[in-house]
Every structure is written in C-alpha cells, then in structure tokens.
Amino acid sequence: MKSLFTFVGLVLIAMVAVAEGPKPLLALDGVTWTAAETDYIHALQRRGQIKIxxxxxxxxxxxxxxxxxxxxxxxxxxxxxxxxxxxxYFYQADGDLERIKTDPIYAYVPTLIENVDLYLDGITVLPWREKMFSIVKFVPTRQMLVTRKTDRPEQLSDLDGKVAAMVADTTISEHLARLALINGLTFGYLYKQNFNQLDRMVARGLADFTVFNSDRAFTALAHYPNLTIAFAISEPQVMGWAVHKEKRVLKSVLEKYLLYAQDSGILDRVWARSYGVSFSHYLNILTMGETSH
Incomplete structure (x- = not known):
C-alpha cells in the first residue's frame, strides 16, 4: 500500500511539472528578473508568440x-x-519624416511600431529615431566602403566620378551625399530596392562601390570573394532593435537576454555563423580607417 501511495505521489508531481512546463528563460544563470519582467514573460508565453x-x-x-x-x-x-x-519603420500617415530629422521638438509614433512588439533589424541609433521609438542597443557599427579588390581606393577622393550602388532615402545614402558635398566630389548612383542587390552590382562591375553597415559588409565579403572592405566612412555608432517607447518592460527583458547571450557566448557563436568571423574580430575591424571626412 505504501508503495502505491508513493507511486501515486510521483505521478501527481510529474503531472504538475508537465502542466507548469519548463521555464528556461526565467532560469538563466546570472539573470535576475524583476517581478514586472517575470509577469511580462509569463504573458508572452500565454500569448505564444512575439510579433516582429x-x-x-x-x-x-x-x-x-x-x-x-x-x-x-x-x-x-x-x-x-x-x-x-x-x-x-518610420511611416505615419500624418508624420513628416523630413521635419522630424531637423526639428528638435517635432515627433510622431510610426504606425507599424504600434502593431508589433519590435523591429528586428540593425536600426542605427540616431536622435530623430529615438523620438519615434526606443532602441535596444547592442551592436556597434560603422559605415564601411566596399569595393572590388582590384579597384580598391586609398582615400575618399579616389572615388570622384565613380558609380555607387545605393538604396535611396537611407541613412547611408544621406551620409554619402553629405561627404560628396563636403569634399567636392561627384558620384553616379545606381539605385536598387534592397541592400542584398548592392554587393552583387559591385562584384559584377556594374557599380564601382557601395557602403554597408559594418556587420552587413562581412556578408558581402562572404558572398563575393572579389570584394573587400576599403575603409570606414563614418564614426562608430550603435544599432539595435526598435520597440515602442511605452514597452519599457519588453526593452529591459531583451536587454538582459542580450547581456546573457554575450556573457554566455551565444552571441559570439551566432555572429560567427552569420558573418564568418568572431564578434571580437568584428570589433577589431571597426577601428580600421579612422575617418576624418
């Protein structure tokens, strides 16, 4: 009889464990969750998904x-x-994108950020963007000039009269236009719809150069062996994921997770798998070509 009670007790314990389910995120080594963060994670688990x-x-x-x-x-x-x-990412029917970049008082909230949990992308931190949403900052970056190995410039002036493959109306295209104006240079432009087309245009000789954020530059080199990183054309910046300003708890949950991912080596492994170099090597590359443009 005693063994029967013991068996029944073990079954009940197992049933409770199954009902509750494992909670690995809440049990990460070295991570202390606040009550609000714990409640948010539970709510996320009940919903069953994160919208990006x-x-x-x-x-x-x-x-x-x-x-x-x-x-x-x-x-x-x-x-x-x-x-x-x-x-x-930045659209709102009544929003003025150009005004928010220059008017320190004017602000609006993009429609899209109201309907998802986060923008999953390398969103470079800029003052006007931080008026729209909060950014979970975790990846340092610089804008890197990517060219063919056989036509690598030594300095920015070597690009005068050359053709750039660009995505229009981006931070990169705007920065390149400013550099051209400041340095009295003229570039031709070959515009494409997304960044994945740019490195292909340069590799095939249809454009002379392009510019990527430093993380994306490594993808270009992995895909096209005839390409190289010439030098940086911007100062170091930080990028990350965008969340609604009111979702402060989600932001803190993601920040703690990313710190854990960095400390535990997860970030380094995922980075190496995506870009072919370690995260530490990537950080070293950011020091190349200190820009004075």
Missing part, C-alpha cells in the same frame, strides 16, 4: 533573426514575422 516587423535583407543576413530565435526557444514561443520595407 523586419525586411527581407535582415532575414537573409540571419544574425538578428537567429539571436531572437534563441530567445524565442528559451521562452517557448513562436516568432510572428511581418515583412515590410525599411520605409515602413
């Missing part, structure tokens, strides 16, 4: 999706993906 907006270029690069996929697996939730254009 991203674009095809970000998905194809892999790093941002893969590092969030580890988070989703730890939380035992799915990722609901909404593919959009980069312009959608």
């Amino acid at each position: 907006a991203t674009n095809r270029s970000a998905i194809d690069r892999g790093f941002h999706y893969n590092i969030l996929k580890v988070f989703a697996d730890l939380a035992q939730i799915d990722i609901d993906i909404r593919l959009v254009s980069r312009r959608d």
Whole structure:
C-alpha cells in the first residue's frame, strides 16, 4: 500500500511539472528578473508568440533573426514575422519624416511600431529615431566602403566620378551625399530596392562601390570573394532593435537576454555563423580607417 501511495505521489508531481512546463528563460544563470519582467514573460508565453516587423535583407543576413530565435526557444514561443520595407519603420500617415530629422521638438509614433512588439533589424541609433521609438542597443557599427579588390581606393577622393550602388532615402545614402558635398566630389548612383542587390552590382562591375553597415559588409565579403572592405566612412555608432517607447518592460527583458547571450557566448557563436568571423574580430575591424571626412 505504501508503495502505491508513493507511486501515486510521483505521478501527481510529474503531472504538475508537465502542466507548469519548463521555464528556461526565467532560469538563466546570472539573470535576475524583476517581478514586472517575470509577469511580462509569463504573458508572452500565454500569448505564444512575439510579433516582429523586419525586411527581407535582415532575414537573409540571419544574425538578428537567429539571436531572437534563441530567445524565442528559451521562452517557448513562436516568432510572428511581418515583412515590410525599411520605409515602413518610420511611416505615419500624418508624420513628416523630413521635419522630424531637423526639428528638435517635432515627433510622431510610426504606425507599424504600434502593431508589433519590435523591429528586428540593425536600426542605427540616431536622435530623430529615438523620438519615434526606443532602441535596444547592442551592436556597434560603422559605415564601411566596399569595393572590388582590384579597384580598391586609398582615400575618399579616389572615388570622384565613380558609380555607387545605393538604396535611396537611407541613412547611408544621406551620409554619402553629405561627404560628396563636403569634399567636392561627384558620384553616379545606381539605385536598387534592397541592400542584398548592392554587393552583387559591385562584384559584377556594374557599380564601382557601395557602403554597408559594418556587420552587413562581412556578408558581402562572404558572398563575393572579389570584394573587400576599403575603409570606414563614418564614426562608430550603435544599432539595435526598435520597440515602442511605452514597452519599457519588453526593452529591459531583451536587454538582459542580450547581456546573457554575450556573457554566455551565444552571441559570439551566432555572429560567427552569420558573418564568418568572431564578434571580437568584428570589433577589431571597426577601428580600421579612422575617418576624418
């Protein structure tokens, strides 16, 4: 009889364990969750998914999706993906995108950020963007000039009269236009719809150069062996994922997860798998070609 009671007790314990389910995200070594963060994670698990907006270029690069996929697996939730254009990140029917960049008082909230949990992309931190949404900052970056190895410039003036492959109305295209104006240079432009087309145009000789954020530059080199990083054309910046300003708890949950991913080596492994170099090597590359433009 005693053994029967023992067996029944073990079955009940097992049933309770199954009902509750494992909670690996809440049990990460070295991570202390606040009550609000714990409640948020429970709510996320009950919902069963995290809603993201991203674009095809970000998905194809892999790093941002893969590092969030580890988070989703730890939380035992799915990722609901909404593919959009980069312009959608900043769109609001009554919003004036040009004004928000220059008017320190003017601000608006993009429609898209109201309908998803986060933008999963390398969103470079800029003052006007931080008026729109909060950014989970975790990847340092610089704008890198990518050219063919056989036509590598030594300095920016070597690009005068050359053709750039660009995506229009981006931070990179705007920065390149400013550099041309400041330095009295003239560039031709070959515009494409997304960043994945740019390195191909340069590799095939249809354009002379392009510019990527430093993480994306490594993808170009991995895909096209005849390409190289010439030098940086911007000062170091930081990029990350965008969340609604009111979702402060989600932001803190993601920040703690990303710190854990860095300390535990997860970030380094995912980075190496996506870009072919370690995260530490990537950080060293950021020091190349200190720009004075």
